[in-house]
Amino acid sequence: MPRGNVLSMTTSLRDDFFWLGQINKASAVINTDEGLLDPAVAPRIARGLRQLLANAAEPGAARPSLVITFEPLLIQAAGVEATLLHAGRSSQDMLVAVRHAILRDALLDLAGQLQQTAQLLAGMARQHAATIVPNYTNGVAAQPNSYGHYLLGHVAGLQRDAQRLQQTYARLNLSPMGTTVLNGTGWPLNRERMAAYLGFDGIVDNAYDAGQIHGAEMPVEIGNLVSTMALHVGAFIQDVTLQYAQARPWILLREGAGNTYVSSAMPQKRNPGLLIDTRTKASRVLALAAGRSWHAHNIPPGMNDAKVVAENVEVLRCTGEMLAMFARILDGLELNAARALEELNSDWTASQEVADVLMREHGLPFRVGHHFASEMVSHAKQHDIRPSDFPYRDAQALYAQTIAGEMPGGNGLFPLSEAALRAALDPLGIVLGRRTRGGPQPAEMQRMLDAAEADLAAQADWVQARRREVDAGMARLDADFDRLAAGAAG
Secondary structure (H helix, E strand, C coil), rough: CCCCCCCCCHHHHHHHHHHHHHHHHHHHHHHHHHCCCCCCHHHHHHHHHHHHHHHHCCCCCCCCCCHHHHHHHHHHHHHHHEEEEEHCCEEEEEEEHHHHHHHHHHCCCCCCCCHHHHHHHHHHHCCCCEEEEEEECCCEEEEEEEEHHEEEEEEEEHHHHHHHHHHHHHHHHHECCCCCCCCCCCCCCCCCHHHHHHHCCCCCHHHHHHHHHHHHHHHHHHHHHHHHHHHHHHHHHHHHHHHHCCCCCCCEECCCCCCCCCCCCCCCCECCCHHHHHHHHHHHHHHHHHHHHHCCCCCCCCCCCCHHHHHHHHHCCCCCCHHHHHHHHHEEEEEEEEEHHHHHCCCCCCCCHHHHHHHHHHHHHHHHHHHHHHHHHHHHCCCCCCCCCHHHHHHHCCCCCCCCHCCCCCCCCCCHHHHHHHHCCHHHHHHHCCCCCCCCHHHHHHHHHHHHHHHHHHHHHHHHHHHHHHHHHHHHHHHHHHHHHHCCCC
């Protein structure tokens, strides 16, 4: 089972101080090349900056997170001339860039965990493509289905989450640098090169938007993004949790390994601790997600309320933990296929098929067939008859009564043979006989499994490609900065 990617080592190292350092390195290189910084002074500033960054890597060293607390250390290391780097910059555009870079790393970590969890779910769907279980609507057993088909439905939800995540990433990964406070600067800054050095895909075009609107909007979008993930996880958990109220469930968590715990008072109870803890985590995700909107609500543009990076990263981190716990649930499920089939055969989840067959093969209006099937169910429950034991003669009599009441003068002869009635009530036959695109029949299951696995592979490639792009931009920055510090400004 995947062990998760909740917070990568890369993310934990790339803190506010790290990104302030990267911005200063990029400013030194670009402004020298653009003629905004004297080439005779730039190497000395670069060397001082490099020493500052090296000192901060030592255990216990100060790593300030604000421009106004970073700059005094830079002056101490490189002299007051180091403030020449501040040409055309403001703490406004710098800190928005820092926050977006940190959120970008956390979002990619979440994307990796989402892909791993969905991949595990898809693998289970392939394993259980032919396992027949009850599915429920309104909390009541509704129809037989392939458990693999059910799982693929949940995979589809996580796939949409991944699509939304990638769209969010595209809107997040834009650089505000060069916009200063809100309307740009008189310095002719190379915004595009700065964006590339910092691993951004491009720039926020409008200078007012960059610092005043975009930075407050993105945490809200992240909150909306993770909300659907929490809803998907919660729905699955609730489905499994309902089984614990049954005397003979067909699906449970494997005991031990932190999945379950014994009641302190009732020896027979095996409480599903992992389900409960994961549902609690999903609730926390929803609470944090809603908080993004409340923090951004009813404030003037540019205020800091919604931009606190630790709080916004916590939303993504908590969501990653939830998905990792969900993966543990999937890995710990034990499904009793024989018990599931027994439940199907002891209930009337196949009754709609009787009405469908009467309409499809014999032209009976569906509502009439539905009423006949409903009368069968009522009769069976009154007399404690299982579907497989329902007397054929009773079906004939009920059909005649239904036709007399619903279609006076119609033919009351039951058109299904006894074998055809038994086939219509067979859960496996119902699943195999589906013809709808997207249904649980083997051909459609194979098609959907192949498509899901291809999509999940593409998701993994997307995450790795985005990380390579970010790392490549900073590798170019480091190489150019080293040349500048060595005195080879160009």
